[in-house]
Amino acid sequence: xxxxxxxxxxxxxxxxxxxxxxxxxxxxxxxxxxxxxxxxxxxxxxxxxxxxxxxxxxxxxxxxxxxxxxxxxxxxxxxxxxxxxxxxxxxxxxxxxxxxxxxxxxxxxxxxxxxxxxxxxxxxxxxxxxxxxxxxxxxxxxxxxxxxxxxxxxxxxxxxxxxxxxxxxxxxxx
Amino acid sequence: xxxxxxxxxxxxxxxxxxxxxxxxxxxxxxxxxxxxxxxxxxxxxxxxxxxxxxxxxxxxxxxxxxxxxxxxxxxxxxxxxxxxxxxxxxxxxxxxxxxxxxxxxxxxxxxxxxxxxxxxxxxxxxxxxxxxxxxxxxxxxxxxxxxxxxxxxxxxxxxxxxxxxxxxxxxxxxxxxxxxxxxxxxxxxxxxxxxxxxxxxxxxxxxxxxxxxxxxxxxxxxxxxxxxxxxxxxxxxxxxxxxxxxxxxx
Numbered sequence: 001x002x003x004x005x006x007x008x009x010x011x012x013x014x015x016x017x018x019x020x021x022x023x024x025x026x027x028x029x030x031x032x033x034x035x036x037x038x039x040x041x042x043x044x045x046x047x048x049x050x051x052x053x054x055x056x057x058x059x060x061x062x063x064x065x066x067x068x069x070x071x072x073x074x075x076x077x078x079x080x081x082x083x084x085x086x087x088x089x090x091x092x093x094x095x096x097x098x099x100x101x102x103x104x105x106x107x108x109x110x111x112x113x114x115x116x117x118x119x120x121x122x123x124x125x126x127x128x129x130x131x132x133x134x135x136x137x138x139x140x141x142x143x144x145x146x147x148x149x150x151x152x153x154x155x156x157x158x159x160x161x162x163x164x165x166x167x168x169x170x171x172x173x174x
Numbered sequence: 175x176x177x178x179x180x181x182x183x184x185x186x187x188x189x190x191x192x193x194x195x196x197x198x199x200x201x202x203x204x205x206x207x208x209x210x211x212x213x214x215x216x217x218x219x220x221x222x223x224x225x226x227x228x229x230x231x232x233x234x235x236x237x238x239x240x241x242x243x244x245x246x247x248x249x250x251x252x253x254x255x256x257x258x259x260x261x262x263x264x265x266x267x268x269x270x271x272x273x274x275x276x277x278x279x280x281x282x283x284x285x286x287x288x289x290x291x292x293x294x295x296x297x298x299x300x301x302x303x304x305x306x307x308x309x310x311x312x313x314x315x316x317x318x319x320x321x322x323x324x325x326x327x328x329x330x331x332x333x334x335x336x337x338x339x340x341x342x343x344x345x346x347x348x349x350x351x352x353x354x355x356x357x358x359x360x361x362x363x364x365x366x367x368x369x370x371x372x373x374x375x376x377x378x379x380x381x382x383x384x385x386x387x388x389x390x391x392x393x394x395x396x397x398x399x400x401x402x403x404x405x406x407x408x409x410x411x412x413x414x415x416x417x418x419x420x421x422x423x424x
Binding site for chain 1: 276277279303304305309311312313314315316317318320321322388390391394395397398401402
């Protein structure tokens with residue numbers, strides 16, 4: 001891949017195998033970080049939450065019209081929370097469509113991310129679930145409230161530093 | 175046959191007939207044994223009760239699949255007089271088929287409280303006995319429904335087969351037949367682990383059909399719209415040749 005090598009050299013030679021999206025973003029001067037490829041060779045990029053909406057819209061324009069999965073994870077106690085978006089191109093007679101994974105790292109004490117509902121409608125309930133489990137606040141979401149846990153639940157159960165409350169119902173049965 | 179023979183008979187040709195033990199079968203005893211049942215009201219009540227145990231159609235996860243197989247014709251639990259009811263007001267039995275979470279717990283207790291006495295509970299599967307595979311590290315699974323409602327029979331298994339439910343029904347019938355009617359009034363639980371006060375308050379309707387028409391769904395908030403708005407058309411325009419080039423390259 002000679003073209004890729006050229007771009008990588010321009011970009012400081014940090015990676016020799018950039019994906020098409022990362023390459024395109026670099027060429028056009030959009031701020032992002034290439035995270036490499038996963039075991040299935042899916043390109044992964046990291047975006048800051050400030051540029052997420054505009055780059056997401058751009059990526060939507062590139063044909064990534066299907067948000068396959070939106071989810072969150074926790075890097076560990078005291079570390080960042082991550083909101084991820086797995087995108088693909090849905091079309092007729094698609095064979096091995098390109099895929100892309102976007103990760104947005106947000107600090108634990110201020111976990112705000114712009115909502116992707118207005119680009120990919122699938123994000124609606126998936127963002128609600130990520131909010132429910134990790135407490136990541138999706139700004140601009142039309143109906144951001146708990147989806148699985150009781151609405152009066154306190155805390156974010158899937159965070160690594162979550163301490164399960166000592167309710168009678170949750171104590172071990174003997 | 176007449177029990178007290180008339181005087182003419184008594185003075186008849188055959189005095190042997192007056193004997194206390196006649197040759198014929200005693201007709202009265204045979205009539206009685208064919209037509210009269212002697213029982214206690216307690217047995218009659220238990221018999222009626224245990225032959226029509228109507229379970230509530232209640233299932234929260236995979237155990238209900240086995241329970242549903244039990245309803246079907248292959249295992250056929252109608253023959254025990256079990257007709258699934260969809261209203262707790264008509265049900266005598268609740269089989270807690272499936273994991274119960276903290277969110278489901280108040281609903282389960284309310285369903286149990288709405289059932290008329292006498293009522294019975296069968297805890298089906300590992301989840302409703304101890305929490306099962308969710309008994310460690312789960313932030314929401316109730317570790318056994320006996321923390322919420324009193325349980326009569328436990329069926330272990332994950333999930334138990336329909337035969338196990340059948341066995342549990344038979345054990346429950348044995349338990350029911352051993353009960354005494356005179357103790358009916360004493361069956362009310364004296365110590366409840368969990369109860370929901372039925373102080374229902376009207377709340378605004380949520381299923382109004384206007385979910386998608388909510389004002390928040392019509393347009394993004396202005397800040398977000400501004401973030402989307404910046405030079406996107408140009409970006410999309412410049413993205414198109416790139417996409418074409420990629421497709422040509424493949």
